[in-house]
Amino acid sequence: MKICVRNQNGSAIVCALTTILIISIVGANVLMNCTSRYNITAKQVSAWRDALAAAEAGADIAFAETRKTFSNPATQFTGTGWSSSDTSVGPWTYTMPTPIGASGNLSATVTVDNFTTVDGYRCYRIRSAGTARVFGLRRTGMDDTPARVGSSFGTSGARGAGDSLVRKIDFNFDHFLATYGDGDGNNKRIVAVPTDANGQPIAQIARRVELIAVPIMTVNGAIKTSGSFYGPGSSGLIDSFNSKNGPYDPNVVLGGTPLPQYYSDSHDGNVICGSSDFTSLTGDIYGNVTTDGAALKTTKYITGTIDNNVQVII
Secondary structure, X not given: OOOOOOOOHHHHHHHHHHHHHHHHHHHHHHHHXXXXXXXXXXXXXXXXXXXXXXXXXXXXXXXXXXXXXHHOHHHOOOOXXXXXXXXXXXXXXXXXXXXXXXXXXEEEEEEEEEEEOOOOOEEEEEEEEEEEEOOOOOOOOOOOOOOOOHHHOOOOOOOOOOHHHHOOOEOOEOHHHHHHOOOOOOOOOOOEOOEOOOOOEOOEEEEEEEEEEOOOOOOOOOEEEOOOEEOOOOOOEEOOOOHHHOOOOHHHOOOOOOOHHHHOOOOOOOEEEOOOOEEXXXXXXXXXXXXXXXXXXXXXXXXXOEEOEOOOOO
């Protein structure tokens, strides 16, 4: 009796090829996922932060220009990069002449609007837009996990979380101009992003900051000097209070629980020094300190802010 055994040599090859195919698909999927995540974390997150730095740089340039209102108004908004349809009333626009950053991939544009308060003081509204080029792949992830990326941008839920913030990338068109126009909802329009030498759109991220520049009023400090400032010593302090509530109570600031009926009128003991000669000893200053060129840094004896770059007018 003959027993026929079928030839099964080809089965092993089919199983091996099937296994290789499955492993290849899994490996390709992992590689694509890792590449996309690396692209987001290493390229797009960096561009998001760089765009904010560029916007703040533009705002600083504009703020320095508004200070010329008191120091040298004839040269205000006349430097390189500034333009205006009406130089007497504005608005003025600043375009950064050359890109900045290690790769020359950052730029900023600023608009300064002029307005007058009800008290007759001239103020400025500064709107600065910083732009950073996005290198790498022209795509983002689809997950929205705040723990991975969202914590890098701010509070979850404010404008989305995780990659939904990173998806504010202008791949082809400026999404801010299309959505918000000038920032107040006016002049919404579709504007294409710049292109490279080959005519391909350059992906970018744009972030915007806004600030109001207001003048320092005539009566703005508890102590104001045209020259040097020295003190206070360890047994003294500078603070403010409302005499209608009686004599100054040191318990408002020195230990214990602040008294609510007095606290609202305290901590406004600002010191304004009209020179760079400012000496702070061991007495507390419960307020802000302004100097004209001093190298004063934050100390434990000053509770408010310090600004060493203000031309003081006596």
